[in-house]
Amino acid sequence: MMTKENLASFYRDYIACLNNQTWDALDRFVGAEVVHNGKCLGLTGYREMLESDFQHIPDLRFNIGLLICEPPYVACRLDFRCAPKGRFLDLDVNGRTVAFTENVFYKVESGKIAEVWSVIDKGAIEAQLAVRRR
Amino acid sequence: MMTKENLASFYRDYIACLNNQTWDALDRFVGAEVVHNGKCLGLTGYREMLESDFQHIPDLRFNIGLLICEPPYVACRLDFRCAPKGRFLDLDVNGRTVAFTENVFYKVESGKIAEVWSVIDKGAIEAQLAVRRR
Numbered sequence: 001m002m003t004k005e006n007l008a009s010f011y012r013d014y015i016a017c018l019n020n021q022t023w024d025a026l027d028r029f030v031g032a033e034v035v036h037n038g039k040c041l042g043l044t045g046y047r048e049m050l051e052s053d054f055q056h057i058p059d060l061r062f063n064i065g066l067l068i069c070e071p072p073y074v075a076c077r078l079d080f081r082c083a084p085k086g087r088f089l090d091l092d093v094n095g096r097t098v099a100f101t102e103n104v105f106y107k108v109e110s111g112k113i114a115e116v117w118s119v120i121d122k123g124a125i126e127a128q129l130a131v132r133r134r
Numbered sequence: 135m136m137t138k139e140n141l142a143s144f145y146r147d148y149i150a151c152l153n154n155q156t157w158d159a160l161d162r163f164v165g166a167e168v169v170h171n172g173k174c175l176g177l178t179g180y181r182e183m184l185e186s187d188f189q190h191i192p193d194l195r196f197n198i199g200l201l202i203c204e205p206p207y208v209a210c211r212l213d214f215r216c217a218p219k220g221r222f223l224d225l226d227v228n229g230r231t232v233a234f235t236e237n238v239f240y241k242v243e244s245g246k247i248a249e250v251w252s253v254i255d256k257g258a259i260e261a262q263l264a265v266r267r268r
Binding site: 004066068069070073074075077089090101102103104105117118119120121122123126 | 138200202203204207208209211223224235236237238239251252253254255256257260
């Protein structure tokens, strides 16, 4: 099992991989049978989800706000500021820039992300859209 | 600073305090100047928020699904299954039983919770309400 320090370093490298969209390196970080919010996506499905996110949100960037490691778990608060095209999380964002956070947990097994539990702060986005509609 | 083990024990006692609604003991766990999602509630405001939650959700119970400790931080995935009265998170729940999670981070300073970053999975509740409306 990775040490706390190795786990933090592994996670920062994973986030760099996402931000650089170096998808061919994703298998260094994500397990073949990865489960995301209870759904077994596998590496292929996980990559498709991320590629779709970047297509939908051209200026998407993952920013680590807070990182908490207790092997085999990682907890991270991710900060986003981006402009999703069209609908996002069932909301009509339509290219407006919104700021929101994601609180996400990972289980790392055999050196790869095996399971992810993610919650995005949808309420924060709704509040920003409501203000601008006034 | 507390050890990882002490921090986990401290957090479990805090959750027991909430579930038992022993509000007079809350100051053993929560700092006088506690900040919740960027807002300085202080102990009094924090207690009011929790008491209001229990009034609004009579069967509210905090269940620890996953607990990750790296001093001075705690990360927890809380599982809920409860029936909020009326509106909850701006949704017309109206007493229906819903299951949802909260991914929440805490900073513990001088033996008390000093800051909280919480995200509730509102999308999961919306999905449950939508299914039942069909």
